[in-house]
Amino acid sequence: MHHVVLDRWSRGRSFLHHRDARxxxxxxxxxxxxxxxxxxxSNAAAAGYxxxxxxxxxxxxxxxxxxxxxxxxxxxxxxAFAAMSLFAGDNIRAIALLEKSYLSALAVVIVVGTTPMPExxxxxxxxxxxxxLLLVVQFxxxxxxxxxxxxxxMRVAAGARGTASTLAVFRRWRLRAAAGAISVLFAxxxxxxxxxxxxxxxxxxxxxxxxxxxKRFRWQDVAFLVASVVVPAAVRIALGAGGGWPR
Amino acid sequence: xxxxxxxKDLRFRYxxxxxxxxxxxxxxxxxxxxxxxxxxxxGKTTFVLHxxxxxxxxxxxxxxxxxxxxxxxxxxxxxxxxxxxxxxxQLFMPTVLDDVTFGLLNLGISPEEAAxxxxxxxxxxxxxxxxxxxxxxLSAGEKRRVALAGVLVMRxxxxxxxxxxxxxxxxxxxxxxELLRELPQxxxxxxxxxTLALAVSQRAVFFQKGKIAGEGVTEEIIQRFQWDARQxxxxxxxx
Amino acid sequence: xHIPDGFLSTSVWATMSxxxxxxxxxxxxxxxxxxxxxxVPLLGVMGAFVFAAQMINFPVGIGTTGHLIGxxxxxYTLGPAAASVVMTAILAIQxxxxxxxxxxxxxxxxxxMAVAGVLAAYLPYHYWGAGRWxxxxxxxxxxxxxxxxxxxALAQLRFSGVAMPGAVVWVSLGLFTVNALLEGxxxxxVMQSLEALNPGWLRKPAASGxxxxxxxxxxxxxxxGAGVLFAASDPDGIEKLAENLGIASHARTLLxxxxxxxxIQYLSSGWLRKATAGLAGLALIYGAxxxxxxxxxxxxxx
Numbered sequence: 001m002h003h004v005v006l007d008r009w010s011r012g013r014s015f016l017h018h019r020d021a022r023x024x025x026x027x028x029x030x031x032x033x034x035x036x037x038x039x040x041x042s043n044a045a046a047a048g049y050x051x052x053x054x055x056x057x058x059x060x061x062x063x064x065x066x067x068x069x070x071x072x073x074x075x076x077x078x079x080a081f082a083a084m085s086l087f088a089g090d091n092i093r094a095i096a097l098l099e100k101s102y103l104s105a106l107a108v109v110i111v112v113g114t115t116p117m118p119e120x121x122x123x124x125x126x127x128x129x130x131x132x133l134l135l136v137v138q139f140x141x142x143x144x145x146x147x148x149x150x151x152x153x154m155r156v157a158a159g160a161r162g163t164a165s166t167l168a169v170f171r172r173w174r175l176r177a178a179a180g181a182i183s184v185l186f187a188x189x190x191x192x193x194x195x196x197x198x199x200x201x202x203x204x205x206x207x208x209x210x211x212x213x214x215k216r217f218r219w220q221d222v223a224f225l226v227a228s229v230v231v232p233a234a235v236r237i238a239l240g241a242g243g244g245w246p247r
Numbered sequence: 248x249x250x251x252x253x254x255k256d257l258r259f260r261y262x263x264x265x266x267x268x269x270x271x272x273x274x275x276x277x278x279x280x281x282x283x284x285x286x287x288x289x290g291k292t293t294f295v296l297h298x299x300x301x302x303x304x305x306x307x308x309x310x311x312x313x314x315x316x317x318x319x320x321x322x323x324x325x326x327x328x329x330x331x332x333x334x335x336x337q338l339f340m341p342t343v344l345d346d347v348t349f350g351l352l353n354l355g356i357s358p359e360e361a362a363x364x365x366x367x368x369x370x371x372x373x374x375x376x377x378x379x380x381x382x383x384x385l386s387a388g389e390k391r392r393v394a395l396a397g398v399l400v401m402r403x404x405x406x407x408x409x410x411x412x413x414x415x416x417x418x419x420x421x422x423x424x425e426l427l428r429e430l431p432q433x434x435x436x437x438x439x440x441x442t443l444a445l446a447v448s449q450r451a452v453f454f455q456k457g458k459i460a461g462e463g464v465t466e467e468i469i470q471r472f473q474w475d476a477r478q479x480x481x482x483x484x485x486x
Numbered sequence: 487x488h489i490p491d492g493f494l495s496t497s498v499w500a501t502m503s504x505x506x507x508x509x510x511x512x513x514x515x516x517x518x519x520x521x522x523x524x525x526v527p528l529l530g531v532m533g534a535f536v537f538a539a540q541m542i543n544f545p546v547g548i549g550t551t552g553h554l555i556g557x558x559x560x561x562y563t564l565g566p567a568a569a570s571v572v573m574t575a576i577l578a579i580q581x582x583x584x585x586x587x588x589x590x591x592x593x594x595x596x597x598x599m600a601v602a603g604v605l606a607a608y609l610p611y612h613y614w615g616a617g618r619w620x621x622x623x624x625x626x627x628x629x630x631x632x633x634x635x636x637x638x639a640l641a642q643l644r645f646s647g648v649a650m651p652g653a654v655v656w657v658s659l660g661l662f663t664v665n666a667l668l669e670g671x672x673x674x675x676v677m678q679s680l681e682a683l684n685p686g687w688l689r690k691p692a693a694s695g696x697x698x699x700x701x702x703x704x705x706x707x708x709x710x711g712a713g714v715l716f717a718a719s720d721p722d723g724i725e726k727l728a729e730n731l732g733i734a735s736h737a738r739t740l741l742x743x744x745x746x747x748x749x750i751q752y753l754s755s756g757w758l759r760k761a762t763a764g765l766a767g768l769a770l771i772y773g774a775x776x777x778x779x780x781x782x783x784x785x786x787x788x
Contacts, residue, residue, distance in 0.1 A: 006583055007381060032590050037496055073585040074490045081493070081648055088649035097648070100492025105585045112582050116379070118341035120582075130514045132526070136575040138341055139530020144537055144579070145383045146335050151538035178544045179675035182554065183683055185542070186563075186676075189535040190687065193528040195336035198301050200524070202329040203350035203397065204321060207523050339527060 004145065006070070009062055009113040015220075016060035016114045021123025023221040027228035028111045034232045035103050038240055040096035046103065048235035053106050056228075060114045067113065071106035078102065117141050119215070135209060139196075147189055154181055250274040251405055251433050252310050252327075257297060259304030267293045268304060269457040275405065280427075280434040282444035282465055284474055285454030291437045292332070294454070295407045298435070299327040311404060325354070328403030328432075332410040334390035335382070337397070343369070343385070344378030347397045354401075368400035369393070372426060388419035395426070406432045412443050441475050487639045488580060488595055491588025495646040502642065503593025509601045510574055516567035532564060533572045533579075544672050557599060557635075558607035558628035558673045562615075563680070565689050566608040573600035598638040599631075607631035615691025621674060623691075628673035629666040636662040 010017070016024075031049075038045055057067045078101040085094035112120070121134045252275040259268040268290050275281060283291045296302040298310070300320045308315040310323045331337045340346035344365050351361040369375055372392040382390065391411060398406065411427070412420045424446050427434065438444055444451055444465050451465040453472050461468060469475055494502070521529065536556035543553055560569035574596050580586040587595045607627040614623035640658060644650065650658075680687050 004383075007384075011379065011381075028589070032491055032588075033496075036491065036494075036499070036590055071585060077490060078492070081643075081650075084651065084654060085649045087651065090649055093647075093649065097492060101490040101588070102492075104491030104588055104590070108582065108585060108589055116342070116381075117583075118345065121341075130511065132514050132518050132523070133510070133571055133574060135523070135526045136529045136533065136571055137578055139339070139527050140533035140537075140572075140575050140579055141530075141583075142339060142341055142382070143335075143531050143534040147531070147534040147538040148541065151541045155541060175544060175671070175675055176679070178542055179672065179679045181542050182539050182676050183679040185539055186535060186559075186680060186687070187683055189531050189538075190528070192333075192336055193525075193531040195331065195333055196339045196527040196531070197524060198296070199329075199331055199337045199339060200349075200527070201301050202299055202324065202331075203401065204324050204353040205349075205524065206321075206353055209349075209523065209526070 005066070006109070006113050007117065009066075010116045012061055012114070014060045014114070015224075016056060016110075018220075019114075019224050020215050020217050020221040021115050021119045022127055022217065023225040024111045024115055025120070025123055025127065027225050028107055030229045031107050031232050032104050034236050035100055035107075038100070038236055041092045042236075042240045043095065043099070044239040045235055046099040048239045049103050049232055050106075052231055052235065053103065053110060056110050057106075060110065062110065062113055067106060067109050070109045070113075071102055074101045074105045143189075143192070147185070147192075150188060151185055154185065248276060249312065250276050252298060252435075253307070254297075254309075255307040257294070257304055257306035257308065259293060259297065259302060267457055268297075271306070271457075271459055273452065273459070275433055275435060277433055278431075279450060280436060280448045282448035282451040283435060283437045283454060284439075284441075284444060284451055284468065284472070285460075289454040290457040291454050292409055293457075295329065295409060295435060295437060298405075298407060299324050299329055301329075325401055326404045328398035328401055328406050330391075330394050330398050330406070330408045330411060332413060334387070334394050334414075337394040338382040338385075338390060341381060342378065343374070343380050343382065343393050346382065346393065347378070347400055350397060350401045364400055365396075368396040371399060372396045373422075386419075387414040388416070388422065391415065391419075391423060392426070399430070403432060405435070406430065407435045407437075409437045410439065411436065412438065412440055441469050444469070487598075487636055488577070488587030489591040489639055489642065490585075491590050493588070493646060493648060494591050494594060494642060498642050498646045499590045499594055502597050503590075506593040506597040506601065510570070510596060513567045513570040513574075513601070517565075517571045520565060521568055529564065529568055529572050530575070532560060533576050536560060536572070536576060537579075544668075554672050554676065555632060555669050557603045557631045558611075558624070558669065559676055561604050561608040561627070561631075562611055562624065562673075562677060562689055563687055566604055566612075569608070570600050570604045573604055576600075594639070594642050598635040598642075602638055603631040603635040606634040611691050613691075624677050625670040625674045627670075629670035632666040632669045633662055636665070 035049060054064060057064055075098065078098050082094040082097045085091070085097065115123075118138070121138055125131055125134050252273070254271055254273040257268055257271040257273075258266075260266050271290075271294060273294075283294070285291050293302065297304055297308055297315075300308075300315050300323060303315070310319075311326055313319040313323060315323055338346050340349055344362060347365040347368055348358075348361040351364060352358065356364070366375070366378060369378060372395050374389060374392050374396060377385070377389070377393070382393070385393065395408075408427075411423060415423060420440075420443070424443070427436075427447055434447070436443065436447055448465045450462065451468040452462040453460045453468050453474070461471060463471075517529075536554075536559070539556060539559075540553045557569060557573050560572050563569075564572065577587060577592065577595050577600060581589055581592050581595070607630060610623040610627040610630065614620065636658075640650075640655070640662075677688065
């Protein structure tokens with residue numbers, strides 16, 4: 001499954017993997033803003049951003065092909081809108097839509113692919129995101145795979161009994177069957193949540209989930225953050241449309 | 248010798264009124280391992296959930312001389328370590344080390360100290376170096392070991408294991424058995440596996456419809472209730 | 487529809503984020519009051535459930551299938567605040583791990599689906615979920631949640647200047663309507679099936695009686711959605727209207743953004759201004775977050 005791959009990447013070792021999650025999140029936001037505010041038609045700047053991201057991916061030891069492929073998930077959506085801009089005669093914007101959405105997705109893939117989810121969530125917590133929300137995200141991520149697998153089994157089981165054929169015409173009982181499957185999945189998820197709660201209670205849970213201490217922000221993190229803001233900004237100024245200064 | 252766990256006339260009904268436990272008397276002594284046998288739905292799991300106060304019915308439950316109540320609950324939960332059947336439900340934290348230290352952090356132990364003790368517990372179950380892993384990257388046997396580490400780290404006096412060998416392949420079962428034998432705690436093992444029951448327990452208690460139908464030497468109990476998957480040969484034509 | 491990064495103009499994503507942060511903070515606070523931290527696993531697992539439920543196909547017509555989106559099911563079982571938090575968590579995971587929706591666009595996406603979508607789903611249920619209109623309430627709530635989210639997303643894209651020929655807008659509207667009806671049907675089937683398994687899973691709707699209020703609120707949600715879309719697809723029309731009323735200057739600042747309005751004079755460069763506005767927006771959001779967090783913390787400890 002998709003997220004398992006990203007998760008495996010995130011447990012590697014490299015300069016980028018070792019950076020503090022906060023530094024990576026801030027660098028990511030800065031990069032996204034720089035890309036978002038680049039005027040359409042800055043193809044040279046887009047190439048520069050791409051080179052920057054590729055360098056980051058290589059530095060992190062991530063498989064370049066895999067990163068490019070994963071980011072490409074956004075392209076169908078972007079292509080549809082780019083086509084519309086093209087029809088409207090605005091081919092500069094069409095290209096910009098593709099470039100910006102792809103570059104942004106790549107940047108997210110690289111950061112998430114070098115930061116284990118627990119670290120990322122801890123980083124976000126110390127940046128002020130509500131803890132309650134992050135705990136929900138944490139449990140969601142933990143059980144995403146478990147419950148999806150269950151749904152997958154149910155789908156296979158249904159398929160084995162011939163109900164998953166998409167060619168058959170609509171029948172009311174099949175809608176019922178699918179709704180029933182979802183209810184069963186709901187019931188299992190619910191009882192799983194009860195089981196988790198019991199396991200928490202059995203180990204002395206008293207209403208507050210404590211976490212191990214977050215990492216310390218070190219000088220390498222500061223250097224990384226500065227570099228990853230300055231480089232794309234420099235690219236933006238040097239290569240952006242009209243030499244980076246507004247038309 | 249005073250029993251570690253003493254239960255007298257324990258009764259419990261589910262919220263919908265279905266009776267689940269119907270007058271259970273039970274004792275567990277220092278150093279022994281007891282197997283709880285019985286059909287699905289006979290009340291074994293419901294019973295062990297009472298031993299550290301997750302469920303609370305009528306009757307008396309006392310652990311190490313403390314009667315179970317709101318005041319003694321935190322202490323009792325520390326003394327009684329419960330390893331659940333569903334390892335995926337037991338390992339709810341994002342990484343193995345987070346999970347193993349969960350109980351310690353609840354006790355108010357400092358994160359640094361908890362991490363040290365957590366690593367020790369992982370080494371104890373043969374999972375050293377797995378602290379940074381995510382639970383879903385573990386095999387069934389590894390999950391079981393980590394779950395055990397998360398309980399052992401609390402230094403319980405009593406270990407309760409609910410179906411510890413489900414989902415484990417035979418070598419995995421063997422490893423777990425060896426590990427259990429090495430642990431000094433008194434144990435209660437809920438299981439359908441007669442192999443496991445015979446291997447770890449001297450005494451067995453047989454549950455039937457929320458009551459204890461019999462107890463005694465494990466081998467005898469298994470024979471008395473014909474609790475073995477292998478049937479004696481009766482011939483295929485009856486008679 | 488999850489908007490990726492690179493589509494929304496700085497003013498739009500910054501405004502939407504500025505609107506979303508306090509809304510989510512409020513929802514989190516409410517959910518926290520309703521759900522103790524012990525129940526956090528339930529919310530996370532329910533989020534995972536919605537993810538997984540989306541894998542189960544429903545037969546729609548000849549040869550096509552649809553799937554559940556889920557905000558309505560969450561709202562009817564967990565209540566609106568918790569449902570909103572769970573949807574936010576889902577969208578965050580989708581953006582981070584699945585590249586489904588952008589990170590700068592997360593504010594907009596969360597607003598569309600986790601805030602407006604969940605509220606739109608819950609309103610009819612809240613007011614008519616108990617009486618004889620129950621089925622209709624469940625159906626229309628679910629349909630409304632999809633429609634509201636989609637209309638808002640479409641409007642945001644239009645405001646950002648993404649070109650969409652009129653025909654495309656109409657076709658999308660048609661598709662959204664089909665999707666909305668589908669979500670209504672699926673949600674109704676799922677809710678009936680859940681109720682048969684265990685009625686305790688469904689949240690009790692408020693006793694009906696404040697029908698007028700319900701009509702008003704539901705209509706408001708729809709009107710806002712439609713109005714925003716109209717404004718976005720025909721900004722000239724709105725401006726003409728505004729000029730006629732003599733409030734053009736006000737309307738323009740309202741329609742643009744709180745930040746777009748603040749000209750940073752000494753920065754003559756357009757992109758620097760935009761970037762600064764973006765950063766300022768982010769700083770503002772961050773500040774709001776921190777202040778909100780502090781306030782909540784103080785209130786809780788008090």
